[in-house]
Amino acid sequence: xxxxxxxxxxxxxxELYIDTVVIDDTEFITLxxxxxxxDEYKFxxxxxxxxxxxQILIAAGEKGKEIALHMAELLDQxxxxxxLIPVKEKFGxxxxxxxxxxxxxEPLAVEDDLEALEENEExxxxxxxxxxxxxxxxxxxxxxxxxxxxxxxxxxxxxxxxSEDLSECFEDxxxxxxxxxxDYLNAVENGYSECEARQVxxxxxxxxxxxxxxxxxxxx
Numbered sequence: 001x002x003x004x005x006x007x008x009x010x011x012x013x014x015e016l017y018i019d020t021v022v023i024d025d026t027e028f029i030t031l032x033x034x035x036x037x038x039d040e041y042k043f044x045x046x047x048x049x050x051x052x053x054x055q056i057l058i059a060a061g062e063k064g065k066e067i068a069l070h071m072a073e074l075l076d077q078x079x080x081x082x083x084l085i086p087v088k089e090k091f092g093x094x095x096x097x098x099x100x101x102x103x104x105x106e107p108l109a110v111e112d113d114l115e116a117l118e119e120n121e122e123x124x125x126x127x128x129x130x131x132x133x134x135x136x137x138x139x140x141x142x143x144x145x146x147x148x149x150x151x152x153x154x155x156x157x158x159x160x161x162x163s164e165d166l167s168e169c170f171e172d173x174x175x176x177x178x179x180x181x182x183d184y185l186n187a188v189e190n191g192y193s194e195c196e197a198r199q200v201x202x203x204x205x206x207x208x209x210x211x212x213x214x215x216x217x218x219x220x
Contacts (some may be wrong), residue, residue: 003195008105017094021085048147104145154186179214
């Protein structure tokens with residue numbers, strides 16, 4: 001795909017559990033982490049720059065500060081490239097980021113990266129073995145994303161119950177739709193265009209968008 005024709009497809013995630021931080025001799029960092037996609041926990045590579053990673057550390061609270069101090073000590077002296085910081089192993093738990101809308105996209109060169117990984121998979125230790133999983137020869141084992149931005153989630157909290165004529169069996173669905181509409185509003189407030197914000201919230205289809213907007217009105 002030509003770079004001029006490429007348009008990133010944004011994906012929103014709300015849980016990020018960072019296992020390992022990889023630093024090389026570029027201005028970018030690679031995070032080995034777990035997140036929830038399609039209601040399943042999946043392992044992903046997440047690329048970001050140092051500024052974005054600093055935002056993650058700040059958003060992660062006290063544990064983020066602890067890791068930031070460790071990285072400052074590491075970067076203050078000569079280090080190998082690449083250098084792996086095993087967060088889970090060194091600090092006893094994942095660096096956890098929740099309560100934020102984390103917007104990611106597949107980078108343009110992802111297909112090339114996947115081909116290179118597949119060609120060299122006999123030389124590299126499969127990540128599935130690192131995390132106790134079974135080997136998988138399909139491309140689905142490589143989920144590569146680039147961080148676009150993150151910001152605090154806007155949580156939909158209705159002040160009172162929906163009107164009585166709303167069937168009880170649809171209450172959970174309508175509340176979930178209302179949350180998607182708030183995800184859309186939050187994305188717009190944080191700089192995404194109308195089209196991009198609807199993509200982020202999963203409301204690209206006009207029908208779903210109208211339903212989500214009406215659901216938010218019902219729960220006010």
